Amino acid sequence: MKSTEIPEIELFTDGGAEPNPGKGGFGVILSYKGRKKEFFEGYELTTNNRMELMAVIFGLERIKTKAKVTVFSDSKYVVDGIEEGWAVNWERNNWIRKKGNLVLNKDLWERLLNIIDKHEVTFNWLKGHAGHEENERCDVLANQGINSEHKIKDEGYLEYLDNVEYYQEQKIEKEGDLCRKCDIPTVRKSPKKRKVKPTQNYYYEYYLFCPNCKTMYMVEEAKRDLPQNNSMF
Ligand SMILES: [Zn+2]
Structure with a gap:
């Protein structure tokens, strides 16, 4: 069987908020056959983790045909959430945690699982700020997002706030x-x-x-x- 029929794409991402929570941004690089495309976005009020998730979703949603995608992120939250199977488990439990509270960032994890199903995706964790060219570049792009004048509203942040209170009380x-x-x-x-x-x-x-x-x-x-x-x- 030839599995070379589908394109192989590398997706590099980084996201952050300053302060956390605060204004946010992410940077994305899509690399295909040596050609690179860069993107960034800025958000009014959000968190580090939400930006890291959104970066990967944004990148994957730009890929129009089924592809083999290798994701590189310096976020343990994102990489382990998929590779360790946490997100799939959360979905299986209808995103509900004890006392009826929702899993944090359910909206984004749901979107991520959906888009992953459309491709063949593997996640790789990169140590951040360790001199990796594309990761450093994504960090620069993310900061452009954070500092941009045209910021987007992160609609899911309010739901996050509703749920995060419960987490503060967790032992x-x-x-x-x-x-x-x-x-x-x-x-x-x-x-x-x-x-x-x-x-x-x-x-x-x-x-x-x-x-x-x-x-x-x-x-x-x-x-x-x-x-x-x-x-x-
Ligand atoms: Zn933590």
Whole structure:
């Protein structure tokens, strides 16, 4: 079987908001047979994660015939959301989380899953700001979006706000509990050095960490007493 019939396209994306949430933008490069096309858009009020998602959706929606698309993004949220199967699971559960709240950014994840079905798409994570030519260029384009005078309204941001409140109240106690900002599983990490203030009589053996937004969550469970200081004798 020849699978060379369909075009092979590379899609590079980057998106961000300043501050987060704040004004946003994304940059996209489509590369086909050595030819590159660049795009950017700016948004009035949105988030980092929404811009990263929108960048990929925008790129894929520009491809008019079925193609083999390799996506390069520096967003763990986007890449793992697809490659680890989270988005498919969320869809299977009708995008509903505990207490009837919706999965964050349901509108965009739904659009992304729909457009992926039309092509053969694989996602690759790139380390951001690491000198990768197209990624750096997408970052520049995204900033053009952020700074552009003609910004678009992100219609889905209000729904995001409705749901995000619930996430702020979520407890994060064990590995795999979901990051309050990104909705993706946290991982357990141990500090390289114990960070202890002179007046503090405890330390944290480990903490939970979001691989996407790098937020650290300190957990009660990991709190350990420091050995008593006998210096007064
Ligand atoms: Zn996060």
